[in-house]
Amino acid sequence: MTSLAAAEQRTATASRVIQPAWVRVMHWTNAVAIILMIMSGLQIYDASPLFNSLTFSRTVTLGGWLGGALLWHFAAMWLLMVNGLAYLVTGFVTGRFKKKLLPISPRGVISDAVAALTFRLSHDDLSKYNQVQRLLYAGIIAVGIVIVLSGLSIWKPVQFQYLTALFGGYDIARYVHFFCMSTIVAFLAIHVLLAVLVPKSLRAMIIGH
Amino acid sequence: MGRLRKLLIPGVDKKLLVRDATRLMPDLTRRRFISGGASFGALTLLTGCDVIDSDSAEEMLKKVSKFNDAVQAFIFNPHALAPTFPESAITKPFPFNAYYEVDDAPDIDGKDWKLEVSGLVENKKAWTLDELYKLPQQKQVTRHICVEGWSAIGSWTGTPLSYFLKVIGADTTAKYCWFQCADKDGYNSPLDMETALHPQTIMAFRFADEILPRAYGFPMKIRVPTKLGFKNPKYVISMEVTNDYKGGYWEDQGYNSFSGS
Ligand code: HEM
Numbered sequence: 348m349t350s351l352a353a354a355e356q357r358t359a360t361a362s363r364v365i366q367p368a369w370v371r372v373m374h375w376t377n378a379v380a381i382i383l384m385i386m387s388g389l390q391i392y393d394a395s396p397l398f399n400s401l402t403f404s405r406t407v408t409l410g411g412w413l414g415g416a417l418l419w420h421f422a423a424m425w426l427l428m429v430n431g432l433a434y435l436v437t438g439f440v441t442g443r444f445k446k447k448l449l450p451i452s453p454r455g456v457i458s459d460a461v462a463a464l465t466f467r468l469s470h471d472d473l474s475k476y477n478q479v480q481r482l483l484y485a486g487i488i489a490v491g492i493v494i495v496l497s498g499l500s501i502w503k504p505v506q507f508q509y510l511t512a513l514f515g516g517y518d519i520a521r522y523v524h525f526f527c528m529s530t531i532v533a534f535l536a537i538h539v540l541l542a543v544l545v546p547k548s549l550r551a552m553i554i555g556h
Numbered sequence: 557m558g559r560l561r562k563l564l565i566p567g568v569d570k571k572l573l574v575r576d577a578t579r580l581m582p583d584l585t586r587r588r589f590i591s592g593g594a595s596f597g598a599l600t601l602l603t604g605c606d607v608i609d610s611d612s613a614e615e616m617l618k619k620v621s622k623f624n625d626a627v628q629a630f631i632f633n634p635h636a637l638a639p640t641f642p643e644s645a646i647t648k649p650f651p652f653n654a655y656y657e658v659d660d661a662p663d664i665d666g667k668d669w670k671l672e673v674s675g676l677v678e679n680k681k682a683w684t685l686d687e688l689y690k691l692p693q694q695k696q697v698t699r700h701i702c703v704e705g706w707s708a709i710g711s712w713t714g715t716p717l718s719y720f721l722k723v724i725g726a727d728t729t730a731k732y733c734w735f736q737c738a739d740k741d742g743y744n745s746p747l748d749m750e751t752a753l754h755p756q757t758i759m760a761f762r763f764a765d766e767i768l769p770r771a772y773g774f775p776m777k778i779r780v781p782t783k784l785g786f787k788n789p790k791y792v793i794s795m796e797v798t799n800d801y802k803g804g805y806w807e808d809q810g811y812n813s814f815s816g817s
Contacts, residue, residue, distance in 0.1 A: 391705065392705070394703075394705060395702070395704040395705035395706040413703065413704060414806070414809055414810035414811050415617075417703070417811065418617040418618075418621055418812075421624050421812065422617055422620040422621075425620070501705075503816070504699070504701065504817050505637075505639070505781065505782050505816070505817045506636060506782075506816065506817075512639075517707055518707060521705060
């Protein structure tokens with residue numbers, strides 16, 4: 348066990364910390380970055396929509412016009428990438444991902460989902476994620492990685508052309524990027540709803556316990 | 557933003573101006589280009605305070621954009637070639653795109669036109685089209701990527717800019733080649749020297765093997781497949797080799813200046 352992991356366990360047992368400080372800081376930094384990225388991204392999308400009948404109102408966009416939105420997008424991208432990388436590294440090194448997000452089994456996900464929908468899922472021990480949470484969190488982390496990589500591939504289709512080719516070329520990479528965004532928005536809707544339904548989980552994500 | 561303000565000359569028909577400005581342009585009445593009122597309202601709500609007022613946000617965004625220029629110059633590999641495509645992949649019809657309608661595109665008489673050359677070069681003689689046509693040319697079928705997000709594959713033929721820079725005795729340690737164009741309101745754009753010397757950066761005289769049509773920039777377009785479309789000036793009338801950053805039509809309005817792809 349690394350010293351970081353040991354330290355986490357010590358503080359966790361000492362004060363019954365459910366969400367250690369690094370998780371909280373990185374989680375909320377990520378939330379801000381993601382929202383800036385989505386809002387400016389929708390404005391960029393409007394300059395050349397992928398779907399003819401789908402454009403976004405100015406009330407949900409950021410930047411005012413394409414040029415402003417690009418400035419926001421390519422500024423918030425650093426926040427998202429640096430914070431996301433730090434979260435991934437810390438999550439793996441401390442063993443948090445392994446401890447909190449694994450194992451995930453189809454059967455476990457189904458039975459926890461059924462329990463949740465019939466309001467029989469226990470929320471007594473917030474330090475343990477149920478199978479639905481594990482699936483959603485592991486899934487959204489994966490989507491986070493894909494959205495950054497597809498973003499890099501449409502930002503630099505010459506310099507990073509092998510990455511762009513991996514996504515099937517520039518045009519397809521744009522769809523992948525948009526699809527990942529849509530998935531994150533869907534996740535966010537469910538995620539925020541659940542956080543509000545179980546307020547003590549929200550409290551733990553803010554003050555730690 | 558000086559340019560936008562200059563556009564609002566009293567007596568000029570505002571309706572015409574608005575029609576001419578593309579749908580992508582910011583509100584002409586609004587000086588600040590970064591944020592729309594409604595969207596900023598949302599951000600203020602999010603942060604719960606007015607600390608991020610639009611002036612300081614604008615300053616911050618400009619600084620990050622400069623930082624992004626440096627990052628992109630660092631990432632830029634002068635030997636990495638833009639992917640090329642078979643002729644069958646060419647987009648037909650290839651889109652016309654500008655901040656004005658195609659009918660307002662410069663209508664240049666090739667016999668009168670000359671390419672002016674100035675700045676840090678040994679030979680400042682102006683070049684006629686016939687003289688330029690005699691220089692060695694090469695052809696490329698590459699993807700044109702617009703800042704708006706769409707892309708199209710085209711075929712351009714012309715003289716490598718690096719060759720021309722050598723012929724005119726340009727100081728290639730200078731920072732930029734700055735192009736002036738004949739578009740209405742005066743289009744211009746700076747090109748960093750590393751990109752200007754890239755083997756695929758050409759002075760294009762032909763599109764799809766035909767003399768460059770008016771819509772695509774007759775008589776000369778700088779084709780730069782390692783840059784976004786707006787860094788590929790059309791209707792070029794002069795080139796200055798310079799160490800000064802002189803700004804550009806879109807660059808001054810907020811598009812990232814390096815805009816490499
Ligand atoms: C802004 C609205 C958001 C709220 C109110 C919120 C709330 C929360 C709460 C309360 C938790 C702990 C829940 C639990 O105990 O299961 C949590 C965890 C998590 N959230 Fe969010 N979140 C938000 C945005 C986001 C976004 C935008 C993402 C990613 C795209 C995200 C990804 C995650 C992940 C991966 C975890 C698990 C973290 C870990 O255990 O390491 N959240 N969030």
